[in-house]
Amino acid sequence: MLGKAASLGGDVAGVLLGSGVEGLAHQAGIYGAATVYVADDARLEAPLPQPRVDAIAQLVGEQGIETVLFAQSILAADIAAGLAARLDAGLNWQLTDIAADSGTLVGKQSALGDSVVVDVGWKTTPRIGLFRSGAFDPVERATGQTQIQTFEPELQEFSLAAEMVEQAHAEESGPSIEDANVIVAGGRGLGEPEKFGLLEELAKALGGAVAATRAVVDAGWYPYSTQVGQTGKSVSPTLYIACGISGAIQHKVGMQSSKTIVAINKDPNAPIFEFADLGVVGDLHAIVPKLTELVRARKS
Amino acid sequence: MKIAVCVKEVPDATAHKRIDPGTKRLDRSGEGALNAFDANAVEEALRLKDATGDGEVVVVSMGPERALNSLRKALAMGADRAVLVADAAAAGSDLLATSLTLAKALEREQPDLVLFGQQSSDSDGAVLWAAVAERLRRPVISQVAELTLEGGSLTGKRQTEFGYDTIRAPLPAVVAVADSINEPRYPSLKGIMGAKSKPQETVSLADLGVDAGQAGEQGSRTEVLALSDPPPRGEIRKLEDDGTAAEQIVAFLADKRLI
Numbered sequence: 001m002l003g004k005a006a007s008l009g010g011d012v013a014g015v016l017l018g019s020g021v022e023g024l025a026h027q028a029g030i031y032g033a034a035t036v037y038v039a040d041d042a043r044l045e046a047p048l049p050q051p052r053v054d055a056i057a058q059l060v061g062e063q064g065i066e067t068v069l070f071a072q073s074i075l076a077a078d079i080a081a082g083l084a085a086r087l088d089a090g091l092n093w094q095l096t097d098i099a100a101d102s103g104t105l106v107g108k109q110s111a112l113g114d115s116v117v118v119d120v121g122w123k124t125t126p127r128i129g130l131f132r133s134g135a136f137d138p139v140e141r142a143t144g145q146t147q148i149q150t151f152e153p154e155l156q157e158f159s160l161a162a163e164m165v166e167q168a169h170a171e172e173s174g175p176s177i178e179d180a181n182v183i184v185a186g187g188r189g190l191g192e193p194e195k196f197g198l199l200e201e202l203a204k205a206l207g208g209a210v211a212a213t214r215a216v217v218d219a220g221w222y223p224y225s226t227q228v229g230q231t232g233k234s235v236s237p238t239l240y241i242a243c244g245i246s247g248a249i250q251h252k253v254g255m256q257s258s259k260t261i262v263a264i265n266k267d268p269n270a271p272i273f274e275f276a277d278l279g280v281v282g283d284l285h286a287i288v289p290k291l292t293e294l295v296r297a298r299k300s
Numbered sequence: 301m302k303i304a305v306c307v308k309e310v311p312d313a314t315a316h317k318r319i320d321p322g323t324k325r326l327d328r329s330g331e332g333a334l335n336a337f338d339a340n341a342v343e344e345a346l347r348l349k350d351a352t353g354d355g356e357v358v359v360v361s362m363g364p365e366r367a368l369n370s371l372r373k374a375l376a377m378g379a380d381r382a383v384l385v386a387d388a389a390a391a392g393s394d395l396l397a398t399s400l401t402l403a404k405a406l407e408r409e410q411p412d413l414v415l416f417g418q419q420s421s422d423s424d425g426a427v428l429w430a431a432v433a434e435r436l437r438r439p440v441i442s443q444v445a446e447l448t449l450e451g452g453s454l455t456g457k458r459q460t461e462f463g464y465d466t467i468r469a470p471l472p473a474v475v476a477v478a479d480s481i482n483e484p485r486y487p488s489l490k491g492i493m494g495a496k497s498k499p500q501e502t503v504s505l506a507d508l509g510v511d512a513g514q515a516g517e518q519g520s521r522t523e524v525l526a527l528s529d530p531p532p533r534g535e536i537r538k539l540e541d542d543g544t545a546a547e548q549i550v551a552f553l554a555d556k557r558l559i
Contacts, residue, residue, distance in 0.1 A: 047460070047465070048467070049430060049440070050433075050434075050439065050440065053434065073461060074442065074443055074459075074460050074461065075460070077426060077427050077430070077442075078427070078429075078430040078440065078442055079430070080427065080430075081395060081399075081427035081428065081429075081430035081431040081434075082430040082431060082433065082434040082440070084395060084396060084431055084521075085396065085399055085400075085430075085431040085432075085434035085435050086434055088396065088521065089396075089521060090394065090395075090396065090520070090521030090522035091394075091395050091396070091427065091431075091521075091522065092522050093424070093425055093427060094424050094425075106525060110530065111319070111423075111424060112317045112318070112319065112326075112422075112424075113317070114530055115317070115318075115530065116318070116319055116527055116528070116529070116530065117527070117528045117529065117530050117531075118319070118524055118525075118526070118527055118528075119524070119525040119526040119527075119528070120522060120523065120524060120525065121522065121523045121524075121525050122521060122522055122523075123520070123521050123522065123523055124521050130427075156437075158437045158438060158439060159439075161438075161439040161469055161470055161473075162439035162440070162441060162467055162468070162469040162473075163467065163468050163469070164465060164466075164467055165455065165466040165467060165468050166465065166466040167465050168460050168462040168463030168464050168465050169462070169463060182558075206559065214480075218480065224462075224463050225462075227461075231443060231459045231460070231461065231478065232461055233461055238558065239553070239558050260553075260556060260558060262549060262552070262553075264545075268540075273536075273538050274536075275533060275536070276536065276538075277533065277534060277535070277536060277537065278537050278538075278539075278549065278552050279536070279537065279538040279539070280538075280539055280540075280541060280545045280548075280549065281538065281539070281540045281541065282540065282541025282545045283541065286541075287541060287545045287546050287549075290545075290546035291546040291549055291550065293546075294546055294547065294550045295550065295559060298550065298554075298559060299559075
């Protein structure tokens with residue numbers, strides 16, 4: 001996103017908020033931020049939205065920032081909306097692109113289950129935008145000096161009222177599904193946890209990773225770190241093979257940016273068939289092992 | 301203890317949703333229904349009320365008069381009272397204008413807890429509670445899959461991309477519940493019959509002290525400029541397995557140079 005912002009002209013800055021995070025500032029610089037504002041404060045350690053609203057609002061006021069862009073995450077959505085109310089600023093969400101147009105900015109929003117694209121504008125500044133994850137690929141810029149500016153956040157009492165008692169731990173062993181080029185994902189249609197074995201074989205043959213829907217993760221069939229969807233990870237691999245997944249919106253939003261989507265499901269009315277590039281109505285228990293066999297044969 | 305639940309009437313799930321190119325707003329002329337995710341919030345409020353043994357659950361909404369039909373569903377489930385902000389000047393409100401109006405309606409009620417559902421099925425936003433909490437200057441926790449109240453504070457188990465956070469906040473607070481938090485009850489026949497006689501109040505922007513200029517399109521800071529069709533995803537192919545599905549998938553992937 002930093003790259004996209006840089007392409008719009010004007011000054012681009014990254015904002016880094018947290019505790020013990022100063023070391024990450026240079027990375028923002030590599031991806032397009034000429035300046036990185038850093039607030040390193042123990043009160044910002046927990047991923048809670050309201051103290052971040054205070055810090056960013058303060059920055060917008062002090063630095064005269066006109067546009068604040070976020071990449072979608074549960075935390076970012078809460079921050080963006082709180083910030084909008086704090087600054088009396090317009091917030092456009094579900095953005096897939098943004099462009100400069102006659103001295104102002106226009107966003108492209110995907111709405112109504114991706115059935116329509118809406119050009120959305122901001123009537124005033126500051127503007128706030130919330131982008132779908134995976135909307136842009138990172139672009140490393142040629143070397144330039146990144147100016148790092150620290151600031152002391154002034155936090156409001158009500159913003160600090162919520163406290164983190166215990167934070168979620170990302171237990172991940174091995175490569176994250178977000179980095180995988182090929183993902184084979186499984187949902188309730190697998191029938192039982194052991195069937196993930198079939199997907200693991202296919203993923204191995206394709207050199208990819210295995211992901212899961214929320215339903216099966218909640219049921220304990222596969223680890224949380226592999227969950228794709230609204231309350232899980234967003235992925236945009238080159239190939240996403242969805243097995244036994246209905247394709248409800250909560251899952252779709254996590255994988256809709258995949259370049260090619262193949263779906264295997266025995267229910268011909270599954271919503272996933274509305275957006276899969278290749279939809280196969282059939283029994284995954286028969287198809288997946290055969291597919292694995294054929295892929296292996298091709299590779300050898 | 302008073303719990304306010306913010307709910308919305310949205311186009312019925314079976315309706316084909318479309319934006320009217322003339323008004324650039326969602327076409328709401330068809331059947332409306334209580335937003336399914338809001339039913340989780342109503343249910344959670346009722347459970348909390350049942351657990352404490354006393355209290356009041358009031359559903360608050362903003363919409364046209366006919367939205368009272370959807371509010372009645374919440375009353376049929378067991379909510380005690382409904383308040384609808386119905387004012388033509390509020391139509392076309394964006395997040396900012398909506399959150400301002402709702403916040404004023406909530407301030408009027410002074411609830412101990414404000415609940416929202418996970419998202420509305422018509423706007424893909426899933427952000428309203430954070431803006432309302434900001435206006436009310438109250439702590440907010442979203443994506444709550446489990447909620448417990450103890451004394452003057454609440455503990456929420458929040459669903460995130462990394463697992464569950466446990467967060468505590470003092471009341472009064474704002475909470476948006478995840479749809480996994482509960483299974484909303486079906487209204488009983490007695491509940492449905494009784495809903496009609498429960499207090500249902502319609503208020504205008506003026507009643508809330510909201511200036512017409514702060515609401516609707518005038519009070520909105522975002523606008524819809526144009527509509528267009530989404531870029532074609534390319535050909536969508538659907539086939540039924542006749543025994544050769546695996547071979548056909550391989551051919552498809554090879555064609556795209558994916559294997």
